[in-house]
Amino acid sequence: MGVIREIQMIVKNETRCILCVRKAIHEEFCEFHFEALESLRTHFQVWRSSYGEITWYDYLNRLQEIKHTGKWVKDVIEIELKKLKKE
Numbered sequence: 001m002g003v004i005r006e007i008q009m010i011v012k013n014e015t016r017c018i019l020c021v022r023k024a025i026h027e028e029f030c031e032f033h034f035e036a037l038e039s040l041r042t043h044f045q046v047w048r049s050s051y052g053e054i055t056w057y058d059y060l061n062r063l064q065e066i067k068h069t070g071k072w073v074k075d076v077i078e079i080e081l082k083k084l085k086k087e
Contacts, residue, residue, distance in 0.1 A: 017033055037076045040076060060084075062076050
């Protein structure tokens with residue numbers, strides 16, 4: 001088996017990000033989408049300090065409506081909102 005074929009097989013067996021084709025590193029996300037998730041989690045605490053009692057759902061919905069929210073963050077918000085709707 002050639003080296004290229006071996007690499008292709010390794011790549012096929014790797015877990016991929018649920019939002020893009022990059023290799024998943026944590027919680028089904030690639031490094032960029034996972035960083036967006038971590039940023040959302042961190043900033044949620046900041047929002048709670050500023051706005052008082054705000055739910056994760058309301059926080060995500062508000063951020064989704066802000067035009068300056070980045071694409072990777074919006075990708076993660078979409079997944080998080082789908083998870084919440086299933087609960």
